Amino acid sequence: MAARIDEFLIGVKPQREWGWLVISYLFLGGAGAGLFLISLYLDHAWAGLLGLLVLMLGTLLLLLDLGRPERFWRAFFRPWTSWISRGCFFITLMVLFGALQIAPQVPGLGFLWESGSTLGSVIKAVSVAAAVLVMIYTGFVLSPSPAIPFWNSALFPVLFFVYSLLAGIDILILASPFLPGAPLDLVSLERLQIYLALACLLLVLSHLSVMSSSAVAARESIRLLTRGRWGLLFLGGVIVAGLVVPLALSWAVLWQSQAQAVFAFTVILALLRLFGDYLFRFLVIRVGLYDPLL
Numbered sequence: 170m171a172a173r174i175d176e177f178l179i180g181v182k183p184q185r186e187w188g189w190l191v192i193s194y195l196f197l198g199g200a201g202a203g204l205f206l207i208s209l210y211l212d213h214a215w216a217g218l219l220g221l222l223v224l225m226l227g228t229l230l231l232l233l234d235l236g237r238p239e240r241f242w243r244a245f246f247r248p249w250t251s252w253i254s255r256g257c258f259f260i261t262l263m264v265l266f267g268a269l270q271i272a273p274q275v276p277g278l279g280f281l282w283e284s285g286s287t288l289g290s291v292i293k294a295v296s297v298a299a300a301v302l303v304m305i306y307t308g309f310v311l312s313p314s315p316a317i318p319f320w321n322s323a324l325f326p327v328l329f330f331v332y333s334l335l336a337g338i339d340i341l342i343l344a345s346p347f348l349p350g351a352p353l354d355l356v357s358l359e360r361l362q363i364y365l366a367l368a369c370l371l372l373v374l375s376h377l378s379v380m381s382s383s384a385v386a387a388r389e390s391i392r393l394l395t396r397g398r399w400g401l402l403f404l405g406g407v408i409v410a411g412l413v414v415p416l417a418l419s420w421a422v423l424w425q426s427q428a429q430a431v432f433a434f435t436v437i438l439a440l441l442r443l444f445g446d447y448l449f450r451f452l453v454i455r456v457g458l459y460d461p462l463l
Contacts, residue, residue, distance in 0.1 A: 189451075214274035
């Protein structure tokens with residue numbers, strides 16, 4: 170017991186509260202919201218429905234992590250003090266208004282409201298706002314964490330937003346052959362992915378730069394990511410495989426004229442980016458270290 174107390178007082182200590190279920194929720198919840206958001210831009214109802222399903226799958230994993238899923242309703246009771254509670258409201262808003270947004274495009278439900286009507290505009294605006302809030306709120310869950318300095322960064326909400334949009338488009342690319350409707354312009358989507366991947370790379374490097382002059386625990390988190398236990402996964406998985414390689418190969422897609430070659434390239438790039446995205450969220454949680462008290 171004394172040894173454990175000494176470790177807490179004079180050394181950093183890893184957080185063990187959040188496991189793979191929460192990490193998977195962070196990934197699926199953000200990706201689902203990002204997919205739903207891009208579906209509104211493309212006016213693609215089936216992609217929007219897929220985004221809602223991905224979000225609900227992630228939410229199910231979060232409920233399983235609670236240990237007592239039947240008590241999930243208690244999470245709604247502290248929106249004025251808890252970002253997790255606010256997140257429950259954001260998810261609920263997105264699912265409800267997202268379903269309303271999609272409903273008129275389902276055969277037999279077109280009578281609910283007309284496209285371009287005042288009601289339709291309100292529903293769409295709330296859907297967009299809810300999706301954006303779902304994408305960024307997990308960053309706000311982490312950033313006000315003074316006990317874990319590596320998470321205490323104003324960049325996290327922005328980083329989680331960009332990564333979520335990146336993952337949402339990647340899921341859309343992978344699902345595109347199975348979605349009804351007009352074929353998607355994969356080249357345009359890949360062009361957008363270039364900018365999003367560049368933004369992710371710059372934000373990740375900026376976060377590391379800021380944290381390198383932060384508290385002891387934050388510097389130890391960086392050491393674990395770059396030279397320690399998780400170095401290979403972070404540098405090889407998140408940075409190289411998840412961002413640098415897709416950025417280098419994305420330009421090949423833009424010069425392709427054959428549809429089959431374009432699809433093959435975009436599928437490979439989407440899988441690499443999704444792998445890097447999940448690893449990023451996994452490692453951010455894993456290297457969260459409590460700052461020593463002394």
